Amino acid sequence: MSHSRREFLKAASAAAVSLAWPGGLLAGTPRGVLPGFDVYPHAGESDLRELAARALEAARTAGATYADVRFTLTRVEDIRFYGPMSYGILRDHEFAGVGVRCLVDGAWGFASSTLWSADEMARLAREAAAQARMNARGRRRKIELDPPPAPAKGEWRTPIARDPFNVPLREKIDVAGAFIEHARRYNIGARNATVSATMTTIWERKETTFASTDGAFFSQTTYSARPSFSVGVRTPRGYAGRSSDLMQPRAGGFEVVSEARLVDEIPRLVEDAFLMVGAERITPDRYDVVVDARLMAQLVALTIGTAAELDRVLGYEANSVGTSYLAPPAEMLGTFQLGPELLNVRANRSRPEGLATVRWDDEGVEPEEYDVIRRGVLVDYHTTRELAGELAAWHGTQGRPARSHGCAASESALGVTMVQPPNLEMVPGPDPVTLDDLASGLKKGLVICAGRVTVDRQQLNGEINPEMIYEVRDGKRTRFLHSAEALFRAPELWKSLKAIGGGGTQLWTGVEVRKGQPSQVLRFGVAAVPGLFERMAVTDRMRKA
Structure with a gap:
């Protein structure tokens, strides 16, 4: 998706009013509510190359012997499932950030913001350089970077089968609901026990664009899945729960959950939980x-x-x-x-x-x-x-x-x-x-x-x-x-x-x-x-x- 420069800068300026405190990270803000929210460029787009060049130019002018700039655009979705049609969306938001790091007189300075504009890039670079110069006055050691590697250039993405943010909510509900229902219906026999189950899926996509005065310019997009699944067994003697070994945090897309062999693991989880009751x-x-x-x-x-x-x-x-x-x-x-x-x-x-x-x-x-x-x-x-x-x-x-x-x-x-x-x-x-x-x-x-x-x-x-x-x-x-x-x-x-x-x-x-x-x-x-x-x-x- 491309944007005209006027369109991008106008939207970014509108966003600045609502982003006065960067620490907020738009937490809890639904997608699309913030004016101009959807115009943030994605990793590697030409708008970011222009902004990065502005930041690095300003850093050099401010006296930095080395500088780098990072842009991140992060999307997070957190859903808790209680049954086939029972769920709660705890988080579904996107937040952006840019950070400029400068090395001046052997000391670091750093400044960051949620506003992406040409003027903001220059301001961040000047602020980071000034901070570094101040830090150098009280430094205990002079920072020296190891020799620069070959400038990183190109694009990279986590290998995934399906982008979780392109999967319909209904499909996510169906997959989680099927696992939960399978656990609830497990035949525990005539043991006067009831079985419950819950599942959580947290998906994250982080788009990063990086540039440095060493000549690096790259973009990469990482995907992570942080699912969990647990069963509980209640009997007259008490309650015990057991969590899945298969639903563990890892890099990947929707397939981390949809292709998990959880159905094969559920019997062991239920039997373990039953035996743990009254331990x-x-x-x-x-x-x-x-x-x-x-x-x-x-x-x-x-x-x-x-x-x-x-x-x-x-x-x-x-x-x-x-x-x-x-x-x-x-x-x-x-x-x-x-x-x-x-x-x-x-x-x-x-x-x-x-x-x-x-x-x-x-x-x-x-x-x-x-x-x-x-x-x-x-x-x-x-x-x-x-x-x-x-x-x-x-x-x-x-x-x-x-x-x-x-x-x-x-x-x-x-x-x-x-x-x-x-x-x-x-x-x-x-x-x-x-x-x-x-x-x-x-x-x-x-x-x-x-x-x-x-x-x-x-x-x-x-x-x-x-x-x-x-x-x-x-x-x-x-x-x-x-x-x-x-x-x-x-x-x-x-x-x-x-x-x-x-x-x-x-x-x-x-x-x-x-x-x-x-x-x-x-x-x-x-x-x-x-x-x-x-x-x-x-x-x-x-x-x-």
């Missing part, structure tokens, strides 16, 4: 514990993924989200044995399932694949153009240049660029070991599935609150338990890892973290397999002191 409370103790792939993914994400963000490691996020136990780099890289040799974690931004998958990062760098943990040893961090030089000595010993891994990201152009974990992949074991195989070796232990992992501000100490727990004695499942809370300290936890699942047990999911001031939401994909940990401390979270 007994856990007895606090140390147990050998089998952790399923979903919980393992969260452990990898929080104790390795976010802990390896180099800005966090260097203390630059200390007053925001915290620091990292994987510090300092000079004492850790190549020497810190986090876990056994069977623990290997690789990073990428290329896997089709991953929420962090892109062709270029938010600095125009084409990401590369690299090891974070190799044979249990920490060997790398997540870097950007600004931070790559901090690891020059280490990379020199490895015979490679220090360059950005392509981990720069932001929630939208309204937020400053920062380090984001890429997709993380826990390498499966070589043998076809399943979760049941791991459990069969337990003399007295637990199997914990799904739920939530939380950690402290160093990513060091944490707890696991599982959704489902069952006891295993002599390799056989004996009873379901509840109120368990597993406590851990990351290095001791990973050192106690004794076995992991094979490739057939790998599960992809998505993890959401908050970072920065103002806070931004960053998402990335994680693939993990089940694992067996020895002597994990497990408490009863309902126990009174």
